[in-house]
Amino acid sequence: MELKAISDDEKQRYKTVVLKFLEDLSYNLDDKAIINYINKLKKEFAPKTARMHIIRIRAFLKFIDHPIANLIELPKVPKRRRRLVIKVEHVRDLLREIDEKLSGPYRLKLKSAVLLSATSGLRAEELYKLRLEDIDLENRTIFVRAEIAKDYEDRVTFFSKEAQDVLEEYLNTFKPSNPLFSKKSLLHQFSKLDTRLRMKHMRKFFSQQSDRLGMPTAVKKILMGHSTAGDVDLSHYDFQDEEELKKIYDEYWKNFRILG
Template identity: 25%
Template sequence: MSKKMFRDCMKEYIAGLMARNASPETISGYSKDLEMVNRFLEQRYNGFVMLEDIQTQDLEDYLTMLRVKRNYQPASVNRHLNTLRSFYKYAIKKGWTKENVVAPIDQLKAPKKERTFIDEKEYQQLVHAIEHPTIKTIIQFLFFTGLRITECLSLTLEDVDLEEETIFVQNGKGNKQRKIPISPKLLPVLIDYKENIRPDTESNFFFALAKTGKVSDVYVNRILHETTKKLGWKKKVTCHVLRHSFASNLVKNNVHIVHIQKLLGHADLKTTSVYVHANQEQLAQAIHTL
C-alpha cells in the first residue's frame, strides 16, 4: 500500500462526495472541518502529514482543542467527529489505510436541544407584523409547506402549479424530488401573490424581487429577525423554525409520521422522529385511550 498524504486523501474524499451528489451544505461543511484537521496536524507534525502516521491520540487532541481553546459546544465537536468517521470509512473502503483511528473515540454527551417552533396564534401575529408583501408570502408559504428555505427560493414558475394545487420540489436535499400538495389556506395567498404582488420580471423564479429577480435566504431571515424584535419576542424565529413548526403542527394533528417524513423530504425516519416530542399530558391521554 503506497503512502498517501492526508491533504490528498481529503481532496479525493470531497470529490467523492460531489460525485455522490451530496448537498452543497454537506460538501462545504465537511471541507471546512477537514481543512481545520489538516492545519492542526501539519502544525503538530511541522509539515505535510501522511494518513498512515495519524494516531488516535492526534485526533483526540484535535477534538479537545476545539472544546477547550475554541469553546465549541459538544454538538459542534461531535459534528467534527462525524466528519472524521465518514472520512475514515471512505479511506478504508478505498484501501488508503487499514486502521480506523477514529473508531475508539466516543461522542461527547450533548444536551438535547429543545426545538423552537411557533403555533397558529404566533404565526398569525408574525404574518400580520411583516410589511414586505413578498416576504410575507414566503413566510406563509414556509409555514404551510415545511420546505427548506433553499428549496422554496429555487422554485420556478413551472414548479408551483396553482391549478393542480401542487408544488414540485426538484432541488431537494441530495437532489431528491418530491411533490407537496398546496393547503387550501395557502392557495388564495399564492394566487394573490402571482396576480398582484409578483413583479413584472424576466426571472423564472416563483419568488422574485424587481431589482434582482430572486430572493436571498439571508434577506428573509433578516426580516424575520427584525419582525420578532419589533413584536418583543424572546423566541428566535428563522426560516428553519417555520419548517419545525410545520412538522410540529402536523404531529399535533395526529398525522402519521411516515406522511410527515415524505412531506419534509427526509431520507431517514429517524430524522423525522425528533418532532414527535410528546409531553407527559399527551402520554397520559394516550394511556386513557386503552
C-alpha cells in the same frame, strides 16, 4: 464529496475543519499527533461540536486510508429534549413585521413564501426551488418534483385559501421569474427583520398546527414527504389519490387563517 448529494455549505465546513487539523499538525499525521489533537478538541469544545469536528477528521483519514481512522470513537452527546413550539401568534407576528418593514415585491414575496410553506409543509429547500409551473393556483396545489424533494419522489401538497390570496396578488402584480422564491432573496429579506423565525420553521409550524387541528398524522406525513415504509396506517392513506388527499386537507386547512 463532489459525487455525493452534499451541500456546498457542508463541503466548506469539512474543508475548514480538515485544513485546520492538517495545519495544526504541520501535515505530520503520525498516530500520537492525531490522538493529541482529538483529545484537545474534546477538551476545548462542547460534546456536540467536538463530535462534528471529529466526524469530519475521521472521514478525511478514512479517505486517505490512514490506519488510525477505524480506531477513532466519537464522543457521546447528552440527549436533551428540546421541542420548539411554534404557534399561530408567532407566525402572525412574523407576517405583521413583514408588512411593516418590507415594501413592494419584497413584502409580497416573503409573505407569500411564509404562508405557502406554513400551510403546505414544504421543506425550505423545496420552496427555494419552486417554479411557477409547479403551482396550480386555482386548485391550491403544489407539485413537488422528485428532483427537488429530499426523498427524490414526486408528491403533491396543498395550501390554504389565505395563502392563495396573497400568492395570487404577488403573481399578478409583479410577474416573478423562476425560481419563485430564491434562497438568497428570502434570506436577505429575513435579515431585515427582528424575528428569529426562518423559513425552515414554517414546516415545523405546519406539522404542529396540523396536530392541533386534528388532521390524521398519516395524511400530514404524506403531504410533508415523510417515508411510508413500515407504517401500516401511513401506507393505508398512501393509496389515497390527489383528489381524496385534497378533501382531507381542506377539511382542516382550507379556511384556516393566520391573520384572522
